[in-house]
Amino acid sequence: MTPPPSPLVTFARVSLGYGEFTVLRDIDLRVMPGQVVAMMGGSGSGKTTLLRAVTGQLRAQSGDIAVFGQDMAGLRGEPLREIRQRMGVLFQGGALFTDLNVFENVAFPLREHTCISEGQILEKVLDKLQAVGLRHAAHLRISEISGGMARRVALARAVVLEPELILYDEPFAGLDPISLGITAQLIRTMTDQLGCASILITHDVAESFAIADQVYLIGQGRLIAQGTPAQLSAAQDDYLQQFLQGRPDGPIGFHYPQTPAFDRWLTTQRGLA
Numbered sequence: 001m002t003p004p005p006s007p008l009v010t011f012a013r014v015s016l017g018y019g020e021f022t023v024l025r026d027i028d029l030r031v032m033p034g035q036v037v038a039m040m041g042g043s044g045s046g047k048t049t050l051l052r053a054v055t056g057q058l059r060a061q062s063g064d065i066a067v068f069g070q071d072m073a074g075l076r077g078e079p080l081r082e083i084r085q086r087m088g089v090l091f092q093g094g095a096l097f098t099d100l101n102v103f104e105n106v107a108f109p110l111r112e113h114t115c116i117s118e119g120q121i122l123e124k125v126l127d128k129l130q131a132v133g134l135r136h137a138a139h140l141r142i143s144e145i146s147g148g149m150a151r152r153v154a155l156a157r158a159v160v161l162e163p164e165l166i167l168y169d170e171p172f173a174g175l176d177p178i179s180l181g182i183t184a185q186l187i188r189t190m191t192d193q194l195g196c197a198s199i200l201i202t203h204d205v206a207e208s209f210a211i212a213d214q215v216y217l218i219g220q221g222r223l224i225a226q227g228t229p230a231q232l233s234a235a236q237d238d239y240l241q242q243f244l245q246g247r248p249d250g251p252i253g254f255h256y257p258q259t260p261a262f263d264r265w266l267t268t269q270r271g272l273a
């Protein structure tokens with residue numbers, strides 16, 4: 001009998017924030033191999049903050065974070081670098097190197113982190129560009145490709161080291177509906193083909209519900225809901241339904257919350273005026 005698979009990422013009662021400011025409290029979550037897990041929430045709710053905690057850029061204020069079975073709290077230097085090499089990250093905005101062409105952008109992580117031959121780099125990069133439909137764009141400069149194509153190049157770059165875990169921060173931002181659907185399907189097929197797991201950070205309900213195994217919704221500084229897309233669609237929660245239906249009225253506030261840091265800043269400004 002094969003043992004049950006271990007989670008790739010586990011958060012147990014995790015609080016995250018910056019200095020005195022706590023963005024999220026008491027977060028429990030789990031990402032299993034093979035899963036696409038969508039993290040949803042309004043702007044400023046803490047999605048990118050969560051991603052930074054998975055990559056170890058941000059430490060938990062309290063609670064425990066384990067990635068690939070390792071406790072992230074004490075991890076620094078080489079062991080942290082090794083963990084990061086097992087992850088692919090598509091950063092918000094997906095910045096490409098504009099002075100390199102498409103091919104060199106995707107080849108970059110291979111040159112940085114492996115010692116494989118030029119021949120192997122060529123084959124691997126063309127293979128990943130093929131997967132995102134851009135094999136024949138390998139020679140183009142970044143200034144010569146569209147925004148949607150750039151997103152796909154960034155996707156190919158994020159998976160070129162064949163990571164066990166891929167983190168996508170807003171991969172759909174600024175894409176037209178067709179590119180958006182294609183990108184979402186690519187995330188699903190990449191996950192299935194590589195046998196990895198994907199954490200998908202997005203506002204886009206329809207596309208993420210179409211491809212995700214599990215969905216987490218954060219807001220008001222906490223985890224509001226979690227479940228399969230079908231479970232969440234059926235749940236009776238005002239916040240959840242407001243988010244899913246994109247209604248402007250409801251418990252989700254539009255205004256950034258007032259903090260002591262703002263009050264101090266305003267007092268200083270008024271003192272100067």
Ligand SMILES: Nc1ncnc2c1ncn2[C@@H]1O[C@H](COP(=O)(O)OP(=O)(O)OP(=O)(O)O)[C@@H](O)[C@H]1O
Binds near residue numbers: 018021023045046047
């Ligand atoms: N480096 C930082 N230092 C201090 N506060 C930060 C920092 N980065 C983010 N924040 C704050 O943390 C909160 C969550 O930000 P985060 O970037 O995680 O939101 P988000 O859900 O990714 O939003 P968006 O959908 O707009 O990308 C915000 O209130 C933001 O102001």
Ligand SMILES: [Mg+2]
Binds near residue numbers: 047048049092169
């Ligand atoms: Mg963000």
